[in-house]
Amino acid sequence: MKVISTNSAPAAIGPYSQAITVDGLLFASGQIPLSPETGAVVSGGIKEQTEQVMQNIKAVLTAGGSSFSQVIKTTCFLTSMDNFASFNEIYSQYFTGKPARSCVAVSALPRGVMVEVEVIAKISG
Secondary structure, rough: OOOOOOOOOOOOOOOOOEEEEEOOEEEEEEOOOEOOOEEEEEEOOOOHHHHHHHHHHHHHHHHOOOOOHHHEEEEEEEEOOHHHHHHHHHHHHOOOOOOEEEEEOOOOOOHOOEEEEEEEEOOOO
């Protein structure tokens, strides 16, 4: 196992790694819409928050030797299914290969954000 860490994505806000690689796979922890530079939640609504989540995922994937095109599975958490269509609008711009996905509504997420996404991806090579 190898721990993946990058300053291009927000530091973990708890006792976990940004991602772990093992046997050619990358398991990324859930990303929330925090700015890597400030650690603050980005301003705006679900679209802005989803965009930041995708940028954070991109940074973790890159640091681990992977990319959006190699994502096998995503798990998406929304605090309101009223945001489902707007979330999908941004999500579909990044996950063009349509990986397997689960998307669930939850009562709350860390720091009061509206969205969190975790991924499993194949490592390049």
